[in-house]
Amino acid sequence: MRIITPSRLHLGFIDPVGRSGRIYGSVGVALSYPNWELVFSHAEELTVSGGGSEVKDKVFGIVRKVKDEYGVDVRLRIEIVSAVPLHKGLGAGTQLSLAVAEGVLKMLGLPDDRETVVRISGRGRRSGVGIASYFGGGFNLDSGKKVGSSVSPLSIFHLNFPDNWKFLVVLPSLNLNIHGKVEDSKIGEVSGEGVEEVSLLVLMNLLPSLIEGDIAVFGESITSIQKIVGKMFSRPQEGVFAHPVCEALIDFMVENGAYGAGQSSWGPVVYGLVEEKNSLDLKGKVRRYIQRIGVSGDVWVVRVDNNGRRLVGG
Numbered sequence: 519m520r521i522i523t524p525s526r527l528h529l530g531f532i533d534p535v536g537r538s539g540r541i542y543g544s545v546g547v548a549l550s551y552p553n554w555e556l557v558f559s560h561a562e563e564l565t566v567s568g569g570g571s572e573v574k575d576k577v578f579g580i581v582r583k584v585k586d587e588y589g590v591d592v593r594l595r596i597e598i599v600s601a602v603p604l605h606k607g608l609g610a611g612t613q614l615s616l617a618v619a620e621g622v623l624k625m626l627g628l629p630d631d632r633e634t635v636v637r638i639s640g641r642g643r644r645s646g647v648g649i650a651s652y653f654g655g656g657f658n659l660d661s662g663k664k665v666g667s668s669v670s671p672l673s674i675f676h677l678n679f680p681d682n683w684k685f686l687v688v689l690p691s692l693n694l695n696i697h698g699k700v701e702d703s704k705i706g707e708v709s710g711e712g713v714e715e716v717s718l719l720v721l722m723n724l725l726p727s728l729i730e731g732d733i734a735v736f737g738e739s740i741t742s743i744q745k746i747v748g749k750m751f752s753r754p755q756e757g758v759f760a761h762p763v764c765e766a767l768i769d770f771m772v773e774n775g776a777y778g779a780g781q782s783s784w785g786p787v788v789y790g791l792v793e794e795k796n797s798l799d800l801k802g803k804v805r806r807y808i809q810r811i812g813v814s815g816d817v818w819v820v821r822v823d824n825n826g827r828r829l830v831g832g
Contacts, residue, residue, distance in 0.1 A: 519558045519625060520830040521617045524548035524823035525602045526609035526651040527685060528783040530743040532717055534750060535710035536665040543662035545720060545743075546609075546647030547679060548655040549687070550823040554613050555599040558621040568598030576611065580618040583638050588628055596621070606689055607787035612648035615639040617827065624829075644705075646673055655826035657728060659720070675725065679822035682794045683733055686771065686801055690763050690808065690815035692786040704754035704784075712746040719743050737777025737791045744768075744780030760785030763813055767804070774803050792819075 525548070532543035566577050581592050596618070602610035619638040623630040632653060636642055642649050650658035650673035659675035719739050727735035748758035759765040759781050767788045771779040776790030792800055797819040804817050 521556050521621050521827055523554040523613040523617050523827045524550060524651055524655055525552050525613060526648050527789055528647060529740055530747045532720055533662060533713045534708050537710045537713045539665055540662040541665050542644045544645040544647050544660050547657050548651035548823040550821045551818060552602045554602055554617055556617050556621055557597040557599055558625050559595045561593055561595040564592050564594055566596045569601055572604060573598060576614055577618050580615055581622060584622050590626055594625055607782035607785050609648040612641045613652055615641050616652045653826050655823045677728055678824040680731055684792050684794050684797045685820050686790040686792050686797060687818045687820050688767055688788050688804060688815060690786050690813050692761050692763060694760055694786055707754040709750045712750055716743055716746050733777050740778035740780055740791060764788050770807050775800050
């Protein structure tokens with residue numbers, strides 16, 4: 519059995535501190551690239567091939583949870599064919615954990631409903647857009663969860679993304695390493711200033727413009743939301759964006775034709791919203807710009823994956 523997952527862009531938190539009584543509400547989209555591709559097959563013993571040591575540790579951790587919960591011997595070969603870069607703002611850990619959980623459960627004939635897969639994966643402590651991206655793709659609004667609740671976040675709005683709207687995704691070679699315990703400590707420094715303004719922008723601008731197909735208003739809304747959310751996170755990330763290079767790239771994309779731009783999660787991934795017909799032109803400009811400022815990195819034109827993870831042969 520083969521599982522191919524999308525990655526995800528986090529377009530912004532709505533309420534990261536729980537001022538509304540719900541916490542970690544957010545918006546995001548699933549991306550067609552980069553993605554995880556995992557192949558599961560029966561074997562005489564558990565083996566994991568491909569991926570680095572951190573990826574293997576995550577896989578073995580999920581397998582241990584399955585063994586502990588169901589008392590089964592997991593004899594599978596799990597091959598990592600392609601990967602999403604970890605800790606770069608693309609939701610790689612969530613997508614990997616969900617794929618491993620679902621793949622192992624299905625291969626062993628164990629309960630594999632969505633709730634069980636999420637529980638075994640251990641994901642959903644904060645934003646739920648990664649979970650929604652995995653199962654359904656597209657654009658998702660996550661309501662967050664009640665303050666003090668451990669219940670996984672709830673996606674309350676899902677919509678397919680227009681085919682001709684693309685994201686120019688830029689991954690500069692910056693090693694920010696904000697994850698795990700470091701992320702846990704930094705999230706406690708986030709301000710709640712601007713929650714009401716973001717909520718209004720999402721409800722009255724972002725969602726209507728997506729439904730109406732108005733890329734200009736949708737892009738402007740993303741940029742506005744990102745600036746407000748960036749101020750909320752300015753203390754832990756020491757600026758409105760994670761790094762001066764991230765901020766420079768966001769400004770450059772907006773100044774050179776992107777309808778909107780922002781930073782995904784803690785970065786360093788940044789993105790610009792473009793129409794397909796203008797995407798390659800802006801991609802060339804961004805490539806030349808990062809060379810000019812002495813930064814290496816990857817630049818991709820990516821469509822939104824409106825389907826979510828694909829299961830082949832299982």
